[in-house]
Amino acid sequence: MQWLSDFWAAYGSLAGLAMVNAVFALACYATLSTGVLSFAPVAFGAVGGILAAQLVLHTTIPLALIVLCGGMAGLGFAMLLAPALLRVEGHWTALATVALVLVTRVVVRNVPALTGGDNGLTVTRPLSMAVPVVTLLCVMLGFRALHHSWYGIASRVVRDDPAVAAGLGINIRQTRLIGFGVSGFAGGLAGVLLVLVQQFVSPDSFYVHVAFVMITGAVIGGSFHWLGPVLGAIAVTLLPALTETLVPDSQDIGSGIALLLALVFLPRGLFDPRVVLLQLSLAQATRTRDPRYERR
Amino acid sequence: MESFVAQIVNGCALGGIYALFGIAFGMMFSTLGVLNAAMGSYASIAAIVGLFAADDLALPFSLALGIGVFYAAVIAVLVDQLAFQPLRRQGGGLISSLIASMGFWVILDGLAGYATRQPGLNFPVEIMPSFVIQFGQVQLPAMQIVSLGAIVLVTTGAYAVIARSRFGSAMRAVGYHPDTAAIAGVNVRRVAIYTALMSGGIAGLAGVLAGVTTGTFNAALGQGLMLKGMTAAVIGGYADVRLVAIAGILFGVVEVLCASYVPAGFRDGFAYVLLIGFLLLRHRSLLGGLRLGRT
Amino acid sequence: MTALVIDGLRKTFGGVKAVRDLSFTIEPGSVTGLMGPNGAGKSTVLDLVCGVTKPDAGSISIFGEDTAGLRADQVTRLGVARTYQVIRLTTGLTAVQQVITGCYLQRETSLLASILQMPWARQRRREIEDIAMYLLDRVGMADRADILAEAMSYGEQRRVEIARALGSNPMLLLLDEPTAGMNVQEADRIGTLIQALRDDGLSILLVEHSMRMVADYCDHAVVMNFGAKITEGPPADCLDDEKVQDAYFGRQRDADSQ
Numbered sequence: 001m002q003w004l005s006d007f008w009a010a011y012g013s014l015a016g017l018a019m020v021n022a023v024f025a026l027a028c029y030a031t032l033s034t035g036v037l038s039f040a041p042v043a044f045g046a047v048g049g050i051l052a053a054q055l056v057l058h059t060t061i062p063l064a065l066i067v068l069c070g071g072m073a074g075l076g077f078a079m080l081l082a083p084a085l086l087r088v089e090g091h092w093t094a095l096a097t098v099a100l101v102l103v104t105r106v107v108v109r110n111v112p113a114l115t116g117g118d119n120g121l122t123v124t125r126p127l128s129m130a131v132p133v134v135t136l137l138c139v140m141l142g143f144r145a146l147h148h149s150w151y152g153i154a155s156r157v158v159r160d161d162p163a164v165a166a167g168l169g170i171n172i173r174q175t176r177l178i179g180f181g182v183s184g185f186a187g188g189l190a191g192v193l194l195v196l197v198q199q200f201v202s203p204d205s206f207y208v209h210v211a212f213v214m215i216t217g218a219v220i221g222g223s224f225h226w227l228g229p230v231l232g233a234i235a236v237t238l239l240p241a242l243t244e245t246l247v248p249d250s251q252d253i254g255s256g257i258a259l260l261l262a263l264v265f266l267p268r269g270l271f272d273p274r275v276v277l278l279q280l281s282l283a284q285a286t287r288t289r290d291p292r293y294e295r296r
Numbered sequence: 297m298e299s300f301v302a303q304i305v306n307g308c309a310l311g312g313i314y315a316l317f318g319i320a321f322g323m324m325f326s327t328l329g330v331l332n333a334a335m336g337s338y339a340s341i342a343a344i345v346g347l348f349a350a351d352d353l354a355l356p357f358s359l360a361l362g363i364g365v366f367y368a369a370v371i372a373v374l375v376d377q378l379a380f381q382p383l384r385r386q387g388g389g390l391i392s393s394l395i396a397s398m399g400f401w402v403i404l405d406g407l408a409g410y411a412t413r414q415p416g417l418n419f420p421v422e423i424m425p426s427f428v429i430q431f432g433q434v435q436l437p438a439m440q441i442v443s444l445g446a447i448v449l450v451t452t453g454a455y456a457v458i459a460r461s462r463f464g465s466a467m468r469a470v471g472y473h474p475d476t477a478a479i480a481g482v483n484v485r486r487v488a489i490y491t492a493l494m495s496g497g498i499a500g501l502a503g504v505l506a507g508v509t510t511g512t513f514n515a516a517l518g519q520g521l522m523l524k525g526m527t528a529a530v531i532g533g534y535a536d537v538r539l540v541a542i543a544g545i546l547f548g549v550v551e552v553l554c555a556s557y558v559p560a561g562f563r564d565g566f567a568y569v570l571l572i573g574f575l576l577l578r579h580r581s582l583l584g585g586l587r588l589g590r591t
Numbered sequence: 592m593t594a595l596v597i598d599g600l601r602k603t604f605g606g607v608k609a610v611r612d613l614s615f616t617i618e619p620g621s622v623t624g625l626m627g628p629n630g631a632g633k634s635t636v637l638d639l640v641c642g643v644t645k646p647d648a649g650s651i652s653i654f655g656e657d658t659a660g661l662r663a664d665q666v667t668r669l670g671v672a673r674t675y676q677v678i679r680l681t682t683g684l685t686a687v688q689q690v691i692t693g694c695y696l697q698r699e700t701s702l703l704a705s706i707l708q709m710p711w712a713r714q715r716r717r718e719i720e721d722i723a724m725y726l727l728d729r730v731g732m733a734d735r736a737d738i739l740a741e742a743m744s745y746g747e748q749r750r751v752e753i754a755r756a757l758g759s760n761p762m763l764l765l766l767d768e769p770t771a772g773m774n775v776q777e778a779d780r781i782g783t784l785i786q787a788l789r790d791d792g793l794s795i796l797l798v799e800h801s802m803r804m805v806a807d808y809c810d811h812a813v814v815m816n817f818g819a820k821i822t823e824g825p826p827a828d829c830l831d832d833e834k835v836q837d838a839y840f841g842r843q844r845d846a847d848s849q
Contacts, residue, residue: 037391084576091331091390095526096575098333102523103568110559142706149705150698157692160681166663167641167673169696169759178702208519212402215395224683253410256403263396264382274683274739281685281742285735 016197018237019132020190023139024210025217025229027186030143032223033152034179035159037094039211040081043104044074044184045191046206050114052192053201056125063131067192074188075181082180086173101211109203120202127196135193136230139186143226151178209252213237216255220262222269231271301434303552309440311548312447313509315541316502317525319454320495322534327471327491329390330380333397335372335525336518337404338496339503342368343417343517344408346504350423357423365500372496373489375400381488384474408515416512424508443505450498451541457494458537467491471535499525524551527571592655594619594763594794595640600649602635602818609635611818613649617763617811622785622795624809624826626802628838632818633798634676637765640796641673642666653763668696672761674752676768676798680740686751687736690723693758697722726754730784746777753784764788765796770804782808802830802839814838 027041048070055066081100085093108115115121146152157165158175165172194210195201213236221232236255243254262269317339324332346364349355355363379396425438458464469477470487478484506521507513528547532540547570554566595617602610609632617623625633638644640651642663651658653669661669672693680689697719698705704712727733730750740748749769756764766785770778778801785808789795799805805812805826812826816838822829829835 037394087576091394092575094391094394095331096572099523099568099571099575103572106568145706145708148708149702150695150700151702151705153688153692154695156684157681160683161679163643163663164675164679164681166643167667168693168755169664169667171662171664212398215398219395252402253406256399256401256406259399260379260396260403263388263392263399264379264386267386267388267392277683277685277739278742281737281739285738285742 013197014237014241016129016132016193018234019136020193020197021213021217021233021237022136022230023186023190023193024214025221025233026139026143026226027183027190028214028218029223029226029229030183030186031176031179032218033159034155034176035162036086036176036179037091037215038085038180038183039094039097039101039214040078040085040180041074041183041187041190041214042101042206042210043081043097044078044187045194045210046104046108047077047191048074048188049191049195049201049205050108052195053121053123054114056123056196057121063125063127063196067131067135067189067196070192071185071189074191075185078180078184078187079177082177082184085180086176098211101206101208105203105207108206115201115203118203120200120205123195123199123201125196125199127199132193132197135189139189140226140230142182146182147226151175155179212252212255216259218269220258220266220269222266222271224268225271225273228269228271232269235270304549305434305436305440307549307552308545309443309548310509310552311528311545312443312541313502313505313521313544314524314528314548315447315544316450316498316505317521318528318532318540318544319450319537320498320502321522321525322529322532322537322540323454323458323491323495323498325529326535327467328376328380328384328488329471329474330376330393330397331390332495333394333522334375334400334404335397335495335499336520336522337401337408338368338372338499338518339506339521340408340515340518341371341404342500342503343507343513344412344515347417347419347507351420354423357425360423361501361504364504365497368500368503369493369497371404372492372499375404376488376492380492381485384484384488405515405518412515416514417507418512419508439505439508443509446501446505447541447545450501451537454494454498454537463487463490523568523571527568527574530571530574592619593617593652594621594654595796596650596652597636597640598650598652600636600639600651601647602632602639602644603647608818610639610646613815613818613820615813615820615823617794617796619762619794620789620792621810622789622797622808624805624812625796625798625815626800626805626812626829627815627821629800631815631838633815634767635818636815637673637767637796637798640666640765641671667759670760670762671765672756672759672763673765674749674756674767674769676771678745678748678752680748680752680755682741683739685737685739686727686732686743686754687720687723689740689751690726690754690758691719693726693755694719694722696759723754723758726757727751729757729787730754731780746773749773749781753781757788761793763794763796765798767798768800769797770799770801778804779807806830 024041024045027044031038051073052066052070055061055069085096088096109117154165154170154175157168158170158172162172191206194205213233217233217236218229220235221230222228239254239258240252268274321332321335324330342364345367346360349363350357350360379400380393383392383396425442427438429436429441458467466482466487469480469482470484474484502521502525503518507517510517524547528544529540532543558566593616598614600610600613613636625636627633639646642658642661653671656669658666681692684692698715700712700715724733724736727736730753732747732750732754735743735747740751753769770781782804785795785797797809809826812829813823814821814829814835821834821838822832
């Protein structure tokens with residue numbers, strides 16, 4: 001039973017990390033739901049997180065305001081980058097954002113005044129669990145509102161078939177810019193939360209592993225509804241802890257395998273509202289089908 | 297003056313390794329439409345396996361190199377058949393194969409880290425070819441000759457296969473449009489396997505050479521190599537191996553020359569800025585001949 | 592004002608002349624049939640009109656506005672809507688949601704108001720839902736509003752697509768073979784709908800392969816072959832035209848005379 005108690009001992013900080021990753025995954029979903037795969041939220045998170053670290057160390061601003069500042073900083077950075085990133089076609093955007101993640105690390109390492117360089121910075125501010133919980137809930141509510149807004153409806157067409165979207169009068173570029181804005185804001189918030197939860201920031205805080213958790217969460221959870229990435233990110237955060245107790249030193253291998261299995265066998269992810277809708281529709285369709293207009 | 301020439305040669309040798317990787321990356325993309333983020337891991341694994349062969353089995357350098365390359369090629373085929381083949385059959389598109397390759401990136405790097413458990417690895421100096429060739433005032437160490445020879449051989453070989461052979465025309469047909477190629481009688485799966493085999497092998501070659509050249513390396517060797525190789529492939533335009541080779545070599549030369557003027561920490565950043573810049577500026581001409589309209 | 596003026600339109604795809612020097616006009620409130628055998632370039636003309644592809648030469652103007660240099664969504668905003676030859680509905684949306692996507696241009700609320708669900712945004716949203724239901728009713732699909740489009744039969748999907756196109760409140764409607772693969776009764780229902788829409792004042796370009804649909808439901812016909820116009824005029828005259836008969840049934844008389 002030793003492993004069980006160990007597991008619970010580690011659970012507290014894991015819960016915090018799971019919430020951070022959920023916000024990161026939602027930031028990734030924000031662009032993905034307009035048909036753009038982007039790892040840029042890692043960079044947005046770095047901007048928000050580093051700003052938050054500085055604010056915590058040098059000012060006495062209340063935490064809520066710091067979190068908001070981080071989000072706004074991420075939003076600003078996103079609006080700066082988005083026009084350039086959207087010039088490129090889909091998969092090249094993805095590749096350019098991978099490079100962006102690596103550049104971010106180089107910059108963070110080489111501006112020690114801001115980030116403490118290789119050694120990192122300890123960010124001491126006692127944190128109640130309420131901060132990540134409330135932030136995550138607010139972000140989820142925001143995504144729910146977006147989902148039902150005209151932007152949410154437009155983004156589904158843009159993702160499914162950009163040519164059709166244009167034919168309906170939807171400005172694809174504008175829709176994707178909004179997606180990047182949302183992604184920047186959520187990414188900035190996630191960065192602040194990461195710094196606050198870990199009470200530490202270093203060049204390795206915002207690196208490839210964040211991008212991996214983000215995309216894995218969105219793919220496993222499902223990227224056709226905002227609830228999917230949240231569930232996926234929580235699963236992906238807890239999974240290594242589970243596999244670690246079974247196979248020591250297994251690191252992210254378990255998540256990688258889960259990602260591959262999901263891609264091949266569950267292409268639309270765990271949480272997919274369409275599955276239910278399709279069952280209902282098929283049931284109703286057979287009930288009400290009008291034989292006069294039947295083709296076959 | 298001699299030191300300047302030596303630096304150029306040094307840059308060419310280094311750039312040759314980037315170019316090798318770029319050729320492997322571009323081959324995979326232009327033929328199979330896969331942006332393979334796991335390719336850096338092939339290189340890491342080749343270097344680690346090569347080191348095991350040289351160190352623990354006490355094999356000569358050429359054999360260790362061969363074993364590393366062989367391993368990388370086999371892993372590349374396995375990854376292709378396990379992940380990319382099912383996605384191809386589903387019509388998954390570029391994005392899903394990119395995500396799948398990220399999955400393998402993490403898995404393979406995890407395994408490589410698991411296998412080595414050491415922060416720094418070194419190829420034993422005594423098994424290395426250690427001759428030096430003297431060109432006037434300029435000395436050419438053996439490893440630089442090996443790297444330069446490798447890039448020349450691979451470039452001419454890959455060019456001969458892709459542009460001149462019957463199999464190469466099948467590769468190009470698959471790259472142009474897999475379904476049409478299948479209708480025209482091309483065995484797409486066979487082309488995929490051989491392409492993965494070749495590109496994996498070339499990436500492995502780049503990995504072993506990079507491992508030897510770097511001196512001390514670890515399981516993250518491939519990550520840096522991938523970014524620079526990818527830059528070479530993007531600048532060179534993917535489809536034509538000769539252009540990729542030239543781009544890679546130029547990139548190496550510029551990097552070595554820059555090393556004298558740019559602060560050490562930003563040297564890598566330079567590569568990434570170049571990559572992002574080229575991705576953003578050159579995308580139209582880059583995408584020109586390739587099938588990229590669909591998602 | 593003329594609904595659509597196409598003048599000297601030309602488009603080449605890698606050496607294939609898809610459209611050559613095509614000119615015709617659509618009078619407002621009329622149904623024009625654009626017909627021709629497979630591969631005559633009919634769908635290419637639609638893509639050019641919608642701004643999906645850019646012409647190599649020639650001009651298109653919609654209600655007096657030149658579309659040169661406009662993106663597809665900007666062309667749509669001039670009052671154009673279309674359906675597709677191969678059905679292109681959005682996956683995972685029910686029939687009424689599909690039509691709501693078509694109502695994008697009628698949203699009338701700012702993004703912020705829509706996200707914050709302000710009272711007027713909710714009000715507008717309900718109105719849009721009513722419009723969508725009305726349009727579904729018009730194409731005879733009101734009872735299937737909450738069914739996923741993927742679960743519907745082919746003919747039903749076509750009708751949902753027409754309702755979606757009507758969602759933007761267009762003045763010019765482009766229908767790309769709306770009756771392809773339908774049986775005669777279904778096709779006649781679509782034909783009746785087309786005439787009802789015309790009577791409401793819409794101008795319609797009906798791309799059709801079928802001579803019968805053009806003869807029965809169009810006011811004017813344009814016949815294309817190999818990318819060029821071979822004739823135009825009242826449908827009955829066009830269909831009797833020798834060149835049209837040749838294009839559709841081959842050069843039978845030539846073969847006989849030899």
